[in-house]
Amino acid sequence: MFDVAIKNGLCFVNGEFVQANIGIEGNLIAYVGRDDICGDLEIDAREKIVIPGLFNAHTHLAMTIFRGYAEDLPLKDWLEKKIWRVEKLLEPEDVYWGSLLGILEMLKTGTTAFSDLYIHMDEVAKAVGESGIRAVLSYGMADRGSKEKADLELKIGTEFIKNWDNAFNGRIRAIFGPHAPYTCTPEFLKRVKDAAIELNTYVHIHVAETKWEVEHVKSVYGKTPVRLLDEIGFLDERTVIAHAIWLDDNEMRILKERNVSVVHCPISNLKLASGIARVKDLHDLGINVCLGTDGASSNNTYNLFEEIKMTSLLQKVITGRADALKAKEVLKMATENGYRAYGIKGGKLERGYLADIVLIDRRRHNYCPMYDPLHSLVYASYGCEVTHVIVDGELLVEDGIVLTLDEDKIMDKVESLKEKFEES
Amino acid sequence: MFDVAIKNGLCFVNGEFVQANIGIEGNLIAYVGRDDICGDLEIDAREKIVIPGLFNAHTHLAMTIFRGYAEDLPLKDWLEKKIWRVEKLLEPEDVYWGSLLGILEMLKTGTTAFSDLYIHMDEVAKAVGESGIRAVLSYGMADRGSKEKADLELKIGTEFIKNWDNAFNGRIRAIFGPHAPYTCTPEFLKRVKDAAIELNTYVHIHVAETKWEVEHVKSVYGKTPVRLLDEIGFLDERTVIAHAIWLDDNEMRILKERNVSVVHCPISNLKLASGIARVKDLHDLGINVCLGTDGASSNNTYNLFEEIKMTSLLQKVITGRADALKAKEVLKMATENGYRAYGIKGGKLERGYLADIVLIDRRRHNYCPMYDPLHSLVYASYGCEVTHVIVDGELLVEDGIVLTLDEDKIMDKVESLKEKFEES
Numbered sequence: 001m002f003d004v005a006i007k008n009g010l011c012f013v014n015g016e017f018v019q020a021n022i023g024i025e026g027n028l029i030a031y032v033g034r035d036d037i038c039g040d041l042e043i044d045a046r047e048k049i050v051i052p053g054l055f056n057a058h059t060h061l062a063m064t065i066f067r068g069y070a071e072d073l074p075l076k077d078w079l080e081k082k083i084w085r086v087e088k089l090l091e092p093e094d095v096y097w098g099s100l101l102g103i104l105e106m107l108k109t110g111t112t113a114f115s116d117l118y119i120h121m122d123e124v125a126k127a128v129g130e131s132g133i134r135a136v137l138s139y140g141m142a143d144r145g146s147k148e149k150a151d152l153e154l155k156i157g158t159e160f161i162k163n164w165d166n167a168f169n170g171r172i173r174a175i176f177g178p179h180a181p182y183t184c185t186p187e188f189l190k191r192v193k194d195a196a197i198e199l200n201t202y203v204h205i206h207v208a209e210t211k212w213e214v215e216h217v218k219s220v221y222g223k224t225p226v227r228l229l230d231e232i233g234f235l236d237e238r239t240v241i242a243h244a245i246w247l248d249d250n251e252m253r254i255l256k257e258r259n260v261s262v263v264h265c266p267i268s269n270l271k272l273a274s275g276i277a278r279v280k281d282l283h284d285l286g287i288n289v290c291l292g293t294d295g296a297s298s299n300n301t302y303n304l305f306e307e308i309k310m311t312s313l314l315q316k317v318i319t320g321r322a323d324a325l326k327a328k329e330v331l332k333m334a335t336e337n338g339y340r341a342y343g344i345k346g347g348k349l350e351r352g353y354l355a356d357i358v359l360i361d362r363r364r365h366n367y368c369p370m371y372d373p374l375h376s377l378v379y380a381s382y383g384c385e386v387t388h389v390i391v392d393g394e395l396l397v398e399d400g401i402v403l404t405l406d407e408d409k410i411m412d413k414v415e416s417l418k419e420k421f422e423e424s
Numbered sequence: 425m426f427d428v429a430i431k432n433g434l435c436f437v438n439g440e441f442v443q444a445n446i447g448i449e450g451n452l453i454a455y456v457g458r459d460d461i462c463g464d465l466e467i468d469a470r471e472k473i474v475i476p477g478l479f480n481a482h483t484h485l486a487m488t489i490f491r492g493y494a495e496d497l498p499l500k501d502w503l504e505k506k507i508w509r510v511e512k513l514l515e516p517e518d519v520y521w522g523s524l525l526g527i528l529e530m531l532k533t534g535t536t537a538f539s540d541l542y543i544h545m546d547e548v549a550k551a552v553g554e555s556g557i558r559a560v561l562s563y564g565m566a567d568r569g570s571k572e573k574a575d576l577e578l579k580i581g582t583e584f585i586k587n588w589d590n591a592f593n594g595r596i597r598a599i600f601g602p603h604a605p606y607t608c609t610p611e612f613l614k615r616v617k618d619a620a621i622e623l624n625t626y627v628h629i630h631v632a633e634t635k636w637e638v639e640h641v642k643s644v645y646g647k648t649p650v651r652l653l654d655e656i657g658f659l660d661e662r663t664v665i666a667h668a669i670w671l672d673d674n675e676m677r678i679l680k681e682r683n684v685s686v687v688h689c690p691i692s693n694l695k696l697a698s699g700i701a702r703v704k705d706l707h708d709l710g711i712n713v714c715l716g717t718d719g720a721s722s723n724n725t726y727n728l729f730e731e732i733k734m735t736s737l738l739q740k741v742i743t744g745r746a747d748a749l750k751a752k753e754v755l756k757m758a759t760e761n762g763y764r765a766y767g768i769k770g771g772k773l774e775r776g777y778l779a780d781i782v783l784i785d786r787r788r789h790n791y792c793p794m795y796d797p798l799h800s801l802v803y804a805s806y807g808c809e810v811t812h813v814i815v816d817g818e819l820l821v822e823d824g825i826v827l828t829l830d831e832d833k834i835m836d837k838v839e840s841l842k843e844k845f846e847e848s
Binding site: 069299319320326369 | 796
């Protein structure tokens with residue numbers, strides 16, 4: 001008798017879709033196989049596709065509150081005239097409600113875990129606790145050349161880790177989140193890395209997102225961001241870099257040698273006109289590539305199915321090969337690679353892995369006919385086919401309803417908060 | 425008293441979202457304004473966004489039946505080993521059911537009209553008739569250098585027009601659909617154009633989809649496809665070309681001078697690794713650009729909201745400007761530009777226009793908060809937010825249910841048909 005039994009689903013196991021039953025004990029997968037099993041809670045999955053939960057590996061979650069606030073603007077105006085202005089107005093309460101809205105969207109679209117880098121992170125942690133989702137959280141730090149600010153930022157970042165790491169049965173991992181090589185000095189980044197080693201934790205950072213960044217870092221430090229980070233000993237298997245668009249072949253080899261993970265955020269990268277990362281090349285080199293949405297104001301959703309489809313399609317067009325990046329590889333990027341990037345044993349339907357599991361309705365017009373569930377999922381999903389979501393062994397979404405959150409209340413609240421950001 | 429009154433919606437009128445009531449008489453919009461109106465049927469739109477229906481301007485509708493059948497293959501293998509093989513097995517009944525499935529998906533995602541080029545077109549016409557959707561239909565012709573085939577193809581294409589043009593209260597427009605300049609000889613294309621002029625109708629054709637096509641046409645005829653078509657007098661305001669990816673500046677000017685319309689199919693173009701069309705340049709030249717999904721086997725959905733978002737995002741990244749193509753311009757491409765391309769007075773919420781209208785639920789987590797409904801629609805839609813669809817004055821979708829089609833029956837049928845295409 002398992003705590004939860006998911007019965008007769010079409011399950012993504014070892015890279016193939018097979019008919020199977022899944023037994024959960026506590027927060028772990030305890031059984032995957034053909035035996036008839038029972039559970040205190042039994043979920044009939046005969047009409048479902050069952051996959052490991054999606055991992056959204058780079059977000060600024062509370063930016064739901066700025067979703068659609070600033071559109072179709074050059075990047076400089078978008079940041080300087082719009083986003084930075086309203087971020088100054090952000091209060092802890094805004095971050096709390098914006099985070100709940102983001103979590104609501106992620107759970108409804110099959111995301112069981114995410115990695116967030118932002119401000120007022122205590123509020124994000126509270127939202128994670130209440131909702132039941134899993135998260136890797138980091139306070140976004142930038143010293144911008146000031147020793148005083150560096151001290152303060154590192155203090156806030158370190159306290160956040162001490163206060164929240166392993167909270168809620170380990171659902172929260174708190175790590176360091178220095179913003180980027182153009183907003184943090186090498187000295188500060190070195191201090192952050194030392195602190196991360198001391199605390200035995202991970203570092204999440206933006207690197208090589210724009211051509212401007214690379215040119216700027218080169219003009220200031222005489223080398224590209226990746227080379228600069230490598231020289232100061234910043235890059236290792238506990239470093240996760242977001243974007244990684246403007247890299248040369250040698251920098252890719254450095255990332256491989258250092259076992260750095262890369263988060264690809266295709267839609268944000270298109271929307272801000274940043275560029276298209278060479279994901280096939282990174283993948284072919286054996287680098288662990290995972291997927292992220294970035295913040296909702298440059299996307300504008302947290303629906304990871306959009307990133308899944310676009311990751312495959314964009315690599316096809318930039319390489320000129322329709323076989324460039326296969327559906328299975330991309331589904332792995334969206335699941336196990338995200339968990340692996342942050343050292344969490346999840347993202348696979350396998351005994352001993354965390355019970356973060358998503359059930360998807362097979363009976364949808366857009367999945368019809370179904371030659372192969374893999375291709376249906378990767379190329380024909382809208383994102384609204386998810387019916388059940390289990391995180392850490394707990395059922396959080398049932399028949400599309402998020403059991404732990406009050407959807408109407410969250411929407412009303414966020415709608416009411418937007419007023420203060422609108423220009424008079 | 426109108427036949428239908430849509431009351432208190434947030435309506436896209438003259439490029440702006442305004443609070444309005446819409447009155448329908450017969451198949452036309454008879455009133456748009458603030459007056460309180462009544463109707464035999466009244467639709468409460470207080471919680472809705474109201475837009476003109478989307479026009480999917482390039483499809484091979486029945487290819488739903490091959491959705492997910494051949495994936496991640498080089499274009500040559502995809503076509504020669506997979507698609508052409510199964511298309512030979514296609515029977516009229518398959519096209520009928522495949523078309524119904526495609527129409528089901530389009531109606532559910534707010535598409536009120538489409539332009540289709542395929543085979544067994546009588547079956548597509550029947551499906552259009554039963555479902556209530558609007559369509560521009562053409563039999564896909566190719567002579568491949570044979571005079572005998574040319575005669576036969578033109579005969580089938582012409583008869584199709586004579587049998588179906590203006591059927592179902594004018595909901596069907598039947599036009600000519602020669603396949604492409606590399607599958608049709610210039611002599612044949614000239615005959616098609618002459619016949620189109622005689623029948624006072626339009627021509628829908630694939631042009632400059634792949635680099636290979638352009639090189640091939642140049643090697644055979646000594647000039648690019650657009651120049652070849654222009655020389656034989658093929659291009660005018662009644663010509664609609666799909667894809668138009670591989671064009672030089674001069675060819676763009678030719679298209680503008682001839683008032684040709686272009687159908688942009690961004691997702692198919694990525695998926696088949698064909699390339700990214702220079703839509704911003706085409707648009708800036710004043711060319712009428714509209715949007716299409718292409719066939720479901722290279723997409724894999726008929727959800728035009730995906731094309732809307734991708735059209736904007738791809739132009740941002742290829743021009744390096746986040747302000748490259750604005751949301752409003754793209755929404756027009758998806759609505760009025762499609763209708764205009766085929767000479768149909770629809771795609772606008774304006775008195776005297778066809779009553780093809782879509783209502784969208786405003787109260788969705790992914791639209792929250794709503795700073796501007798335009799940006800919510802273009803950047804945050806999944807496609808499943810559509811609640812009501814009216815075509816030609818008739819309510820076809822109510823609360824997400826397609827009233828004219830039996831969804832379960834269609835899915836079961838198409839699922840059962842796939843067997844014969846699977847390899848033994």
